[in-house]
Amino acid sequence: MTYLKKIKTTNSLRQQRKEEHLKMALSLKTGPKCAGFEDVEFVHQALSNHSLDDINTSTCFLGKELKAPFLIEAITGGTLKGKEINKALAKGAFETGIAMAVGSQTIAIEDPSIRETFSVVREYNPHGVILANVSANVPVEIALAAIDMIKADGIQLHLNLAQELLMEEGDRDFRQTGKNIAAIIKDSPVPVIVKEVGFGFSKETVLELWGLGVKLLDLGGAGGTNFAAIENSRRSRPLSTDWYQWGIPTAASILECKATKLPISIIASGGINNGINAAKALALGAHMVGAATPFLKSVEGLSQFNSLNDAINTWRLELEMTMLLVGAKNIQDLRKKPLLLTGATKAWQDSRKLK
Ligand SMILES: Cc1cc2nc3c(=O)[nH]c(=O)nc-3n(C[C@H](O)[C@H](O)[C@H](O)COP(=O)(O)O)c2cc1C
Numbered sequence: 001m002t003y004l005k006k007i008k009t010t011n012s013l014r015q016q017r018k019e020e021h022l023k024m025a026l027s028l029k030t031g032p033k034c035a036g037f038e039d040v041e042f043v044h045q046a047l048s049n050h051s052l053d054d055i056n057t058s059t060c061f062l063g064k065e066l067k068a069p070f071l072i073e074a075i076t077g078g079t080l081k082g083k084e085i086n087k088a089l090a091k092g093a094f095e096t097g098i099a100m101a102v103g104s105q106t107i108a109i110e111d112p113s114i115r116e117t118f119s120v121v122r123e124y125n126p127h128g129v130i131l132a133n134v135s136a137n138v139p140v141e142i143a144l145a146a147i148d149m150i151k152a153d154g155i156q157l158h159l160n161l162a163q164e165l166l167m168e169e170g171d172r173d174f175r176q177t178g179k180n181i182a183a184i185i186k187d188s189p190v191p192v193i194v195k196e197v198g199f200g201f202s203k204e205t206v207l208e209l210w211g212l213g214v215k216l217l218d219l220g221g222a223g224g225t226n227f228a229a230i231e232n233s234r235r236s237r238p239l240s241t242d243w244y245q246w247g248i249p250t251a252a253s254i255l256e257c258k259a260t261k262l263p264i265s266i267i268a269s270g271g272i273n274n275g276i277n278a279a280k281a282l283a284l285g286a287h288m289v290g291a292a293t294p295f296l297k298s299v300e301g302l303s304q305f306n307s308l309n310d311a312i313n314t315w316r317l318e319l320e321m322t323m324l325l326v327g328a329k330n331i332q333d334l335r336k337k338p339l340l341l342t343g344a345t346k347a348w349q350d351s352r353k354l355k
Pocket of ligand 1: 021022025073074075076102133156195196197198220223224225269271272290291292293294296
């Protein structure tokens with residue numbers, strides 16, 4: 001009850017924050033850190049016995065078939081603008097056959113007028129894979145309500161410590177988070193995915209999450225949308241811009257997860273901005289690839305693509321081209337192809353002894 005009371009008093013602040021996040025994600029540059037895919041190289045194979053038409057990017061995710069292993073990451077909801085964006089994202093996900101998540105739904109638990117800014121996704125994508133999203137700190141009943149609100153196929157619980165600490169109004173006490181994740185996993189009727197928002201997961205965190213019962217991770221690494229920069233720009237008294245360098249780059253975070261040798265499914269996200277980098281993330285060990293700002297920009301007409309569908313279809317074409325060039329007929333083949341690591345990502349792997 002205390003939690004819901006807190007929500008009531010802070011809903012207008014949450015709406016304002018969501019609007020600011022959208023504006024800043026669209027206006028601030030990504031980086032300064034790189035996601036690390038410039039350090040990951042495939043070995044080109046000059047002779048092929050495949051046709052581009054034979055390359056199969058389809059994937060099974062949460063029991064449903066997708067045309068490509070792509071996820072439109074959690075972005076928005078809770079405002080009129082958020083509803084329009086969710087509608088466009090759901091339509092694009094349906095038409096191109098990929099998965100999507102909605103933004104954090106806590107704002108809509110108490111206020112029925114806000115719910116449709118999230119549930120609109122089911123009108124435009126009734127049978128596709130759609131993920132609910134709440135903080136890993138919300139009580140179990142809020143997580144269950146979020147799932148029900150959009151008839152979700154799975155739920156993302158976001159861990160965003162660095163973002164909260166940079167936020168003037170953010171949370172400061174994280175002592176119950178682990179127990180809370182375990183409680184939500186116990187009661188959730190759908191798979192639970194624990195997710196970062198741009199600072200990545202380390203091997204140590206993954207091992208701890210596994211101990212809590214987590215089987216699916218969205219590692220949200222550094223190198224794309226920078227929530228340290230976004231929150232610092234929202235502060236009345238900004239902190240050091242050195243915070244913009246915080247976090248584990250996405251490529252390194254995949255290596256961290258894989259080094260645990262656990263049978264955990266990985267969604268790689270954070271700074272993945274085309275089909276070649278998506279292919280690299282899959283070959284490094286990810287099962288799915290997610291992106292937020294690149295798809296948001298295509299909805300808002302701020303990218304090189306004509307539309308969201310154009311962006312997704314181009315990513316898929318680039319994934320197919322990469323697969324043909326390394327001799328992989330399907331995603332399972334691609335995940336076995338050799339890679340070369342160089343630069344900062346290789347240095348990260350060596351210095352953390354990740355093999
Ligand atoms: C405007 C905006 C709002 C976001 N809101 C949420 C959110 O509510 N919940 C969440 O888990 N992640 C949220 N994210 C983080 C993304 O889901 C993703 O993890 C992050 O942006 C890294 O991916 P990218 O580099 O492809 O943008 C948001 C991202 C953006 C750009």
